[in-house]
Amino acid sequence: MMSNMIKQITEKITERLPEKVKLAKVEFEGPEVVIYTKNPEIIKDNGNIIRELAKDTRKRIIIRSDKSVLTPPTETIEKIEEIVPSDAEITDISFDDVTCEVIIESKKPGLVIGKYGTTSREIVKQTGWAPKILRTPPINSETIRKIRLTLRKNSKERKEFLQKLGKRIHREALFDNDWVRLTSLGGFREVGRSCLFLQTPNSKVLLDCGVNVAGVDDKTAFPFLNVPEFNLNDLDAVILTHAHLDHSGFIPYLYHYGYEGPVYCTTPTRDVTTLLQQDHLDISHREDKPLPFNIKDVKEALNKTITLDYGEVTDISPDIRLTLHNAGHIVGSAMAHLHIGDGKHNFVYTGDFKNEKSRLLEPSVSRFPRIESMVMESTYGGHEDVTPTRNTAEKELIKSIYSTLNGGGKVLIPVFAVGRAQEIMIVLEEYINHGILKDVPVYIDGMIWEATAIHTAHPEFLSKDLRDQIFHIGKNPFTSEVFKKVTNNEQRQKLIDSKEPCIILSTSGMLTGGNSVEYFKNLCEDSNNSIIFVGYQSEGSLGRRIQKGFDEIPLETNGVTELYNVNLKVVTVDGFGGHSDRKQLMEYVRKLSPKPDKILVCHGDAYKALDLASSIYRSYKIETKTPMNLETTRLQ
Numbered sequence: 001m002m003s004n005m006i007k008q009i010t011e012k013i014t015e016r017l018p019e020k021v022k023l024a025k026v027e028f029e030g031p032e033v034v035i036y037t038k039n040p041e042i043i044k045d046n047g048n049i050i051r052e053l054a055k056d057t058r059k060r061i062i063i064r065s066d067k068s069v070l071t072p073p074t075e076t077i078e079k080i081e082e083i084v085p086s087d088a089e090i091t092d093i094s095f096d097d098v099t100c101e102v103i104i105e106s107k108k109p110g111l112v113i114g115k116y117g118t119t120s121r122e123i124v125k126q127t128g129w130a131p132k133i134l135r136t137p138p139i140n141s142e143t144i145r146k147i148r149l150t151l152r153k154n155s156k157e158r159k160e161f162l163q164k165l166g167k168r169i170h171r172e173a174l175f176d177n178d179w180v181r182l183t184s185l186g187g188f189r190e191v192g193r194s195c196l197f198l199q200t201p202n203s204k205v206l207l208d209c210g211v212n213v214a215g216v217d218d219k220t221a222f223p224f225l226n227v228p229e230f231n232l233n234d235l236d237a238v239i240l241t242h243a244h245l246d247h248s249g250f251i252p253y254l255y256h257y258g259y260e261g262p263v264y265c266t267t268p269t270r271d272v273t274t275l276l277q278q279d280h281l282d283i284s285h286r287e288d289k290p291l292p293f294n295i296k297d298v299k300e301a302l303n304k305t306i307t308l309d310y311g312e313v314t315d316i317s318p319d320i321r322l323t324l325h326n327a328g329h330i331v332g333s334a335m336a337h338l339h340i341g342d343g344k345h346n347f348v349y350t351g352d353f354k355n356e357k358s359r360l361l362e363p364s365v366s367r368f369p370r371i372e373s374m375v376m377e378s379t380y381g382g383h384e385d386v387t388p389t390r391n392t393a394e395k396e397l398i399k400s401i402y403s404t405l406n407g408g409g410k411v412l413i414p415v416f417a418v419g420r421a422q423e424i425m426i427v428l429e430e431y432i433n434h435g436i437l438k439d440v441p442v443y444i445d446g447m448i449w450e451a452t453a454i455h456t457a458h459p460e461f462l463s464k465d466l467r468d469q470i471f472h473i474g475k476n477p478f479t480s481e482v483f484k485k486v487t488n489n490e491q492r493q494k495l496i497d498s499k500e501p502c503i504i505l506s507t508s509g510m511l512t513g514g515n516s517v518e519y520f521k522n523l524c525e526d527s528n529n530s531i532i533f534v535g536y537q538s539e540g541s542l543g544r545r546i547q548k549g550f551d552e553i554p555l556e557t558n559g560v561t562e563l564y565n566v567n568l569k570v571v572t573v574d575g576f577g578g579h580s581d582r583k584q585l586m587e588y589v590r591k592l593s594p595k596p597d598k599i600l601v602c603h604g605d606a607y608k609a610l611d612l613a614s615s616i617y618r619s620y621k622i623e624t625k626t627p628m629n630l631e632t633t634r635l636q
């Protein structure tokens with residue numbers, strides 16, 4: 001059945017290509033059409049042909065060389081070094097025999113690509129190898145290094161997987177697209193374990209598959225995958241909006257129980273997800289609370305991940321096209337737009353989103369080609385959820401730090417490793433470099449460093465201001481000398497014992513474990529020091545107790561509980577969050593273009609979700625619904 005479609009596409013390609021082009025074969029690899037040819041240089045020189053072909057076939061088209069025309073590797077490396085200017089700072093060149101790609105890692109990938117792609121085309125022309133150009137992050141990231149290595153090692157299996165998937169995606173649609181249904185499997189009228197199951201007559205797709213890290217047992221921690229209509233073998237795709245564990249944490253479980261299909265997300269989401277999933281497994285081992293999957297499943301998910309850029313339209317099943325759009329929540333976060341049944345129905349799932357520009361990211365996208373139905377988050381959807389603007393928040397933060405440093409004290413900022421930490425780092429770097437804050441060391445402890453390194457590998461996903469600063473002025477705030485990496489206890493003890501004022505960023509953000517608790521123990525009795533909360537502190541966490549102003553707190557060290565006197569200043573600064581507040585959520589619906597016929601509200605405590613849903617209905621006359629977990633809603 002698929003041979004039909006590939007035959008039609010091959011015919012179209014043969015029609016369009018110059019006569020001298022020798023086609024070796026045309027095949028599907030996942031959602032893409034790959035053309036193997038003995039003279040790739042001719043196609044590469046005719047960029048418009050490929051663009052027209054892509055438009056005509058509505059497919060993404062990749063050109064690769066037939067094995068017979070490849071230059072031997074050593075010669076290829078020499079040629080690449082000749083062709084690419086030395087200021088591209090190539091750090092590694094390796095070869096993938098399966099895909100006939102030469103993988104070039106460079107500190108300035110733009111120079112390997114060249115103006116309008118001229119340099120990379122020259123590489124194809126002279127060597128036959130198709131260059132795959134990757135950025136060497138300015139801060140070394142172990143996660144990215146391991147991910148790239150794993151993918152390279154698994155190239156053969158991955159190609160087989162993509163070929164099989166290509167057939168599945170391009171199978172014949174058997175039924176009329178006369179309905180779309182959405183089942184809420186988790187994260188409705190609650191925050192945590194987000195999981196949406198979307199069905200059409202022809203396909204079944206999962207959007208997010210998270211865990212509730214605060215869940216007490218399997219019934220509250222994991223999504224309801226045991227509903228009768230959900231079957232791993234029928235699943236066409238998993239779409240992941242962003243890396244946070246409440247959206248990504250249960251994906252390895254799907255592979256553990258036999259899912260063989262793809263996960264679609266952006267590249268930063270893939271990288272941060274891998275980091276967080278590994279960390280989740282590590283913590284669960286340490287705390288002796290085993291998860292129902294293991295590290296093999298995390299790797300399997302990685303091997304089956306297909307990354308997409310914002311705005312890239314991709315077939316994921318016979319009747320669904322997926323496009324990801326910036327959500328402004330954390331690096332790589334996306335809203336998912338599904339174009340179903342040749343446009344009969346268009347669906348948007350917002351995931352978590354921030355409808356305000358931050359230091360790190362652009363605000364979420366609010367214009368879509370079409371929308372009939374939408375699922376939106378409501379974390380801060382209650383009437384009372386009004387947070388100060390970024391600007392006010394920054395001023396508050398700087399004021400508190402300023403007074404502590406002037407008094408000779410140390411500042412502890414407990415943060416979550418991804419997003420908030422980088423946001424605060426950019427602010428600190430700017431104020432220190434402008435001389436407003438004292439030039440004190442900013443210690444970066446634990447996973448924050450690794451998460452920051454991943455950010456530096458994907459500058460194209462950061463805000464325009466930040467990109468301009470990095471690319472045009474050549475000043476990357478993350479690589480600034482004010483930041484000092486802390487990796488071991490000796491370094492920790494040294495900075496605690498030192499009399500010098502400093503700023504410490506450490507995980508976990510709610511002091512539920514990690515080094516932030518150790519710092520707190522050492523800093524809390526001195527009234528010159530301060531702790532500044534920049535994120536949500538959940539009920540029952542140590543962070544919340546400190547925030548509430550407890551004078552004495554019992555804490556355990558190596559099995560012995562001691563009473564600590566809390567004398568340090570406790571400050572809370574709101575407004576750095578990655579979510580839209582109530583006003584921004586309402587404003588988002590007002591801005592939305594076009595307006596959907598129906599909005600389902602998710603990802604918020606029941607009363608907040610209901611409050612937001614009824615306000616949207618009253619203000620905009622859009623039908624709203626706040627489904628419970630396990631409810632199915634007909635969208636079309």
Ligand SMILES: [Zn+2]
Pocket residue numbers: 242244329352
């Ligand atoms: Zn999130």
